Amino acid sequence: MKRRDLLRTMCVAGGSAVLGGVTHLEAQDTDTASGRGQAMGVLVDTTKCLGCRLCEFACAKANGLPEPEKEIDRAVERTPTPTQLTVNNRYETEQGPVSVKRQCMHCLRPACVSACLTMAMHKTPTGAVDWDGKKCMGCRFCMVSCPFNVPKFEYHSANPKITKCVMCVDRLARGEEPACVAGCPAGALLFGRREELIEEARKRIYTEPGRYVPHIYGEHEAGGTSWLYLAKVPFDQLGFRTDLGTTAFPMYTKEFLYSVPLALTLVPPFLLAVNRATARAHHEEEPMIEAEGET
């Protein structure tokens, strides 16, 4: 009896350990995570952006989405929507108006990817963060977790999709650059390997210090992003969050996830030990009383 119970508990604990043991946070390709190797990205030089919004139109065309409105109120700050994956906003700053294109930042270690329990959101070898509708169950945990509020959800559909810029993964696979980059007439968008883009951004800051603030947004923010930004004013004036820190967001759940296999292996034997300790005390008392009654 004793042995069987011990065996049973060990099975429970062992099974739990296997279940928890697979919780591995570092499963991502280290090359994409560090931004080295084939990780591609885009450098957005907002000092060159004309604010013509042709990137929005190129994006809509490439993704088969409705054409954006031609006349818009530039005073209103827009965010991407399910039908518009990139927006170009104009900000009035101390240095005059600045136009900024916004879309998914394609983090090196994305919060949305680590949040996704079906691996529908995933990082491709090129660095793009893509979404797979065959896997997604629409829980919207990616939206809760994304520090840039990028993934959008089709709230008015019976077959809703999570929509976001996917850095034109199909075009990338064909060796082309993303549609918005190809459609930019001002050379404000530069597509390339992230490593080289950072070198290029540094070079621009060094050679024209008066033109840029010495900050490449996305180099370290939230652990680093594939999209990088240069600007002539501090980024908090351009609608960017500057309080995100440099920690990759999946790291915030690391301690908890590491505690899972520990708890699953240590708690059951502890509970069994307490159970048996209290059980013995209980039964040492009872037979004594019984024995007294018998004799």
Place this chain on the structure above:
Amino acid sequence: MEATSVPIPRLASGFRRFGRFILHELRPKGKILTPFNVITGVIVAVGAVLLAIRFIWGLGSITNLSQDVPWGLWIGFDVVTGVAFAGGAYVVTFMVYILGQDKYHPIVRVTVLNGFLAYVFYAGALLLDLGRPWNVINPIIGNSFGVSSVLFLVAWHFLLYMVAEAVEFSPAVAEWLGWDRLRKLLKGLTVGAVIFGITLSTLHQSGLGALYLMAKPKIHPLWYSEFIPILFLVSSVFAGLSMVIFEGTITQKVFRHRVGRSLRASHDGIVLGLARVCAGTMFVYLFLQLLVFVHEQRWAYLGTGWGAWYLIELGGFVILPAVLFMTALRDRNLRLTRVAAVLTLVGILINRLNVSVIAFNWYAAERYFPTWMEIVVTLAVISVELWVFRWIVNRMPVLDFARHDDSDELRARVAGPPVAYQTQE
């Protein structure tokens, strides 16, 4: 040949008898047109229509969810708060089966049943919130294991915990069906299921808090900290027990005819004992909150409106009920215990909604407030749960069952029968 052909008619008549029994038991007992039935009936009917609309035209057709507020009432209340309220099951089974506190044995079945139904219906509510529910099977089977996701862990733990609770409750079902041999077998599984269930509970109660760890930039700093999982776990203890006290009060009145002698005799002592555990854990929780307050350097926020709200949550709904529990213990005042339990439950509701909804996107100009339709669907889920609970309590031995051949027998099984016992038999 003959040996096998004889039992077949007997088996068939057995099935027929079983079918008749189930049909008989399915029939409602008592009056159908009571105020409770009429009100909940209307709520469930309206809820069903709303859900049809939701599945045809999308979540946006009946909810106020938006691109900035992806999780609203259905997650913040039904799942995050509801699971904390259901924490009583793991705490009471811990006290009864692990610590051997037989005093609490009479409430163990009703608590486990409540916990089980809460998980079934709150996990069910999670399905209503999924945009693509037909893919819900992906994290369970196949090659789509998102193992780095806290939600993956929570989903699996919900599922396994439901199984554990079903096993813990199963002897009551076997007794109802009169299947004695099966009942003995199922009872042998109880301790294993309890150990597994408690382990899962510690992880998914904290896991619900860990869901919000990556929402760091979105949650007000008075509610965000890296300690959310531990705070959620500790508060689930007194949340669950306060719910046991609250439910017990109602059960004693509504199901008076089903309450057995042992529960009737021990109920007051049980409530006071639970109140003691509540008070103790609440002071531990307050100390943890104080540590977090100092660690996260929250002084600066206290002067704001959010600071006042934070102080109301901790002062009015943790410190006050903890003191009330203590006073009630000193005076052996059951009514005060119930007041304290209700205040505690409100406090947990406020805390969970603060993390998941109220202090989420606190800087946004447009605030989320649930539509009346989201509230009706939530009430409909609760109504159906209450119907199922009533159906089971009125038929199965939940509030009245023999003690001796439960915990004692189990303990004998784990520790092995003493020699004296065996020779006497």
